[in-house]
Each structure stands twice: as C-alpha cells, then as structure tokens.
Amino acid sequence: MHKYTYEFLKDKTITSDLFSLSNIITDLKSKTDERKDANKSLFSKLETIAIKESVEGSNAIEGIFTTEQRVKEIIENNSEPLTHNEEEIAGYHDAIKFVKENYEHLSFDEETIKRIHAILVSRHIGYDKGGQYKTSDNVIAEKNKDGTIKRVIFVPTKANETEKAMSDLCLAYQVYRDDYDIPALLLIPCVIVDFLSIHPFSDGNGRVSRLLMLLLLYKEGYDIGKYISFENQINKYKSNYYDVLERSQNHWHESKNTYYPFIEFTFQILYQCYKEMNRRFIVTKSGxxxxxxxxxxxxxxxxxxxxxxxxxxxxxxxxxxxxxxxxxxxxxxxxxxxxxxxxxxxxxxxx
Known part of the structure; x- marks a missing residue:
C-alpha cells in the first residue's frame, strides 16, 4: 500500500535543478504581479480569455469537444448544453468559476474535493454520482479505436480502499504544507500525482486534478492560471503530460515511484504560462x-x-x-x- 510521505522533498541536493527553475518562476511571478497592479483593465480582459481557454483546454485533454460558437454561448450566455460533451464543458466552466471565486476560503480536504467533483458533473442529466467516491475498481488504459483495451497503463487504488487513501492524502498535504523545509511548489505536483493514482471517482478525475492544481497554486499566490490558461498549456504538450504521469506512477503502490518527471513538467508548464503572459502583455502594450x-x-x-x-x-x-x-x-x-x-x-x- 502506498505511503503518503514527502520527506524526500527536503533533499535539496537531489532537486537542485528544480529549485533553480522554481526560483525563476518565483521571479517571474513577482514581475507579473507588479504589472497586474499597474494594468488592471488589461488583466481583466486576459482573465475572460483564460476562462474560455481553460474550459476548452481541460476538456480537450480528455477528448471532449464542441464548436467554438457553442463554447462561447455556454460560457458567455449560460446556454443550456445540447449534447453530453456540452454537459462536460458547462460543468467544467461551473467548477472553475467556483474555484476561482472561492479559493481563499477552500481547503485541500475531502469536502472540497467532493464538492468540486459534484459541480463538475452537475450538468450530466441522469448522473447521480457527483461528489461520491467510486464503488467499483477502475483502470487507466490506452484503448483501441473500437473502445477495447489496448494496454493497461495504471491500476489505481481499489474502491474499498479509496476513502482511507483520500483521508491519508489530505492529511499528508496539510502536514507537509506546514513544513517550512518543503517548498509548496514542489509539494503540489506530488499531491496531484497521488490524487490521480487513487483515481477516487468513477469519472472526471483528470479534470478534477487540474482544478485542484489551480486551487493549490492560487492559494500559494501563483494565480497565473487566472490570466493564461494552465490547462491550455498542458493540452499543447498532451502526450508529454501522459508520459510523465505514467513515469511518476511507476511502482507507486510500493511507494518506490519518483515524482520528479511530473514536478519538472508542472514547472515547465508554469514557466510557459508566464512566457505567454509576457508575450501577450508586450504585444498589447506596444502601441x-x-x-x-x-x-x-x-x-x-x-x-x-x-x-x-x-x-x-x-x-x-x-x-x-x-x-x-x-x-x-x-x-x-x-x-x-x-x-x-x-x-x-x-x-x-x-x-
């Protein structure tokens, strides 16, 4: 059974490259915050664009699409979903708005995680499992075009062990979040890997994981995802995303996995967000x-x-x-x- 411990993050000699990248991101955050205070109108416009891109990007990672026009109508006009895909898209829009508007008052606990999942799937007609942990075992698999399983990628935590696993994960985050020897930017990706390895819900785990990533980053002051879509950047590197996740989950059940591939990927995505923020800013401001x-x-x-x-x-x-x-x-x-x-x-x- 996996042990939820992040003591290895204190070993700064092993993670020197990641600490270096972390310092670069922290510096870019500081410079972006200065710009934000002086350019409120511009950042407000970027926030509107980012919401749409996040809804599209996070769903696209899961192969969920609709037309540009329908996405706009759902987000801007609260148009009722017409298809199952549109229900997924509308649900993600509701959930990301909830996280963005309430993150200061939300904790990383089971209640919050279940609530986010419930909001995410609330537009599904006839679906009554919102906010409920899985009742049957699931697998993460690569599938053939006809829907049959081509390759089992990872076997998550069993359904009857999920509740304890989620309780242990949330407790571990709180304990290590309060440990000043562990930078939050290193801890967050590890927690997301563990959440995805538990795979607590029957559906929507990937999208919930990205909402949790945003929540934890927001709470640490890294709110770049409000203005440049974090999910859209992940979607650009989708194959790499799945590759590093698989590498970080290898031997997870025996607690012999390495989180570093996913940590590094997360840092690179954050860096890309700040680079894109920089690009949009200078293009807009260069009058x-x-x-x-x-x-x-x-x-x-x-x-x-x-x-x-x-x-x-x-x-x-x-x-x-x-x-x-x-x-x-x-x-x-x-x-x-x-x-x-x-x-x-x-x-x-x-x-």
Missing part, C-alpha cells in the same frame, strides 16, 4: 507606430530573455536587419544585455 520604437518597447517590456526570432514572430513586418540594429543600439546604450552567442542569443533589460 508604437515606428518600427524601431516597437522593437524597443518589446525588448524593454519583456520579463523573460527574448531572441531575435521571438521579436520576428511578434513583429512579422520588421526585417531582421532592423531588429539587429535596434538591439545593437540598446546594448550600446547599456539598456539591455546579451545572453549567449550567435543564433541562440537572447536579450534582457538591465535592471
């Missing part, structure tokens, strides 16, 4: 007309190192020659510095 002014605004507004290729992508009408000239000028004026050499070089504003 200059002259090409050289637009390049300067993009480079000086960026909170992550930016390459010539990045600038070209943001300003497709500007030549490489012009970009290089402006970068050289900014370096000469001691406004930016160069990281790396040749084609891989990136640039960042001097503080």
């Amino acid at each position: 200059k007309n002259k090409k050289n002014e637009r390049i300067e605004a993009i480079v000086l507004d960026s909170i992550v190192p930016i390459s010539k290729a990045d600038i070209q992508e943001l300003l497709p009408d500007v030549s490489v020659t012009t970009i290089e000239a402006v970068l050289a000028k900014l370096i000469k004026e001691n406004k930016i510095y160069k990281i790396g050499t040749f084609k891989n070089a990136k640039y960042l504003k001097i503080k």
Whole structure:
C-alpha cells in the first residue's frame, strides 16, 4: 500500500535543478504581479480569455469537444448544453468559476474535493454520482479505436480502499504544507500525482486534478492560471503530460515511484504560462507606430530573455536587419544585455 510521505522533498541536493527553475518562476511571478497592479483593465480582459481557454483546454485533454460558437454561448450566455460533451464543458466552466471565486476560503480536504467533483458533473442529466467516491475498481488504459483495451497503463487504488487513501492524502498535504523545509511548489505536483493514482471517482478525475492544481497554486499566490490558461498549456504538450504521469506512477503502490518527471513538467508548464503572459502583455502594450520604437518597447517590456526570432514572430513586418540594429543600439546604450552567442542569443533589460 502506498505511503503518503514527502520527506524526500527536503533533499535539496537531489532537486537542485528544480529549485533553480522554481526560483525563476518565483521571479517571474513577482514581475507579473507588479504589472497586474499597474494594468488592471488589461488583466481583466486576459482573465475572460483564460476562462474560455481553460474550459476548452481541460476538456480537450480528455477528448471532449464542441464548436467554438457553442463554447462561447455556454460560457458567455449560460446556454443550456445540447449534447453530453456540452454537459462536460458547462460543468467544467461551473467548477472553475467556483474555484476561482472561492479559493481563499477552500481547503485541500475531502469536502472540497467532493464538492468540486459534484459541480463538475452537475450538468450530466441522469448522473447521480457527483461528489461520491467510486464503488467499483477502475483502470487507466490506452484503448483501441473500437473502445477495447489496448494496454493497461495504471491500476489505481481499489474502491474499498479509496476513502482511507483520500483521508491519508489530505492529511499528508496539510502536514507537509506546514513544513517550512518543503517548498509548496514542489509539494503540489506530488499531491496531484497521488490524487490521480487513487483515481477516487468513477469519472472526471483528470479534470478534477487540474482544478485542484489551480486551487493549490492560487492559494500559494501563483494565480497565473487566472490570466493564461494552465490547462491550455498542458493540452499543447498532451502526450508529454501522459508520459510523465505514467513515469511518476511507476511502482507507486510500493511507494518506490519518483515524482520528479511530473514536478519538472508542472514547472515547465508554469514557466510557459508566464512566457505567454509576457508575450501577450508586450504585444498589447506596444502601441508604437515606428518600427524601431516597437522593437524597443518589446525588448524593454519583456520579463523573460527574448531572441531575435521571438521579436520576428511578434513583429512579422520588421526585417531582421532592423531588429539587429535596434538591439545593437540598446546594448550600446547599456539598456539591455546579451545572453549567449550567435543564433541562440537572447536579450534582457538591465535592471
């Protein structure tokens, strides 16, 4: 039986690379928070966009789709779902709104987890298992096109052991969350791996796990998921997501699994969210007309190192020659510095 212990997270020598990435994310969080305070209107618009992208992204990971128009009608006009897929989409919208609006008052406990699940499946006509743990065993499997099982990926906790497992998981999180030697950013992905390994519900575990991820990140002050869809970024790397989860679940029942693949993936997704936030911010805020002014605004507004290729992508009408000239000028004026050499070089504003 799996033991819910996260003592290994205190071994900073093993996780030095992850601590380094954690520090980068913390720095980006601080810079993004400063922008948020000074650009409330822009961040409000990004919040609206992120809700839609999260609803689409989290459901897309599970193969749940509908048309763009129907997603818009469900989210913006509270249109009644017309299909089973739309019930799933509407339920996720209800659940993510609940988490976003109430996270400060929610705890990581069984009551909250069951409530999130109940909201998630509340639009399912005829489904009466919302907020109830599974009553029969389940498996995580890769399936053939005809629905038959091709390969069993993981066998979760048995149904008759689920209640105790969830109680142990929630207690372990509270204990280790209060341990100042363990950074919350390292703990959260481990808890999500364990939740998915228990697989406590008969349906909706993947989507609940992503809502719990957002909840725990929000409570630690990492609210980037409000403005850039965390789920949408995961969907972009869907195959990698399933791969690292499988690797982190290997030998889970014997408590011999390694959480590091999933921790690293989570950190990379967080980093991608902050990078995308940076990209959207500088594109929106760059209201200059002259090409050289637009390049300067993009480079000086960026909170992550930016390459010539990045600038070209943001300003497709500007030549490489012009970009290089402006970068050289900014370096000469001691406004930016160069990281790396040749084609891989990136640039960042001097503080």
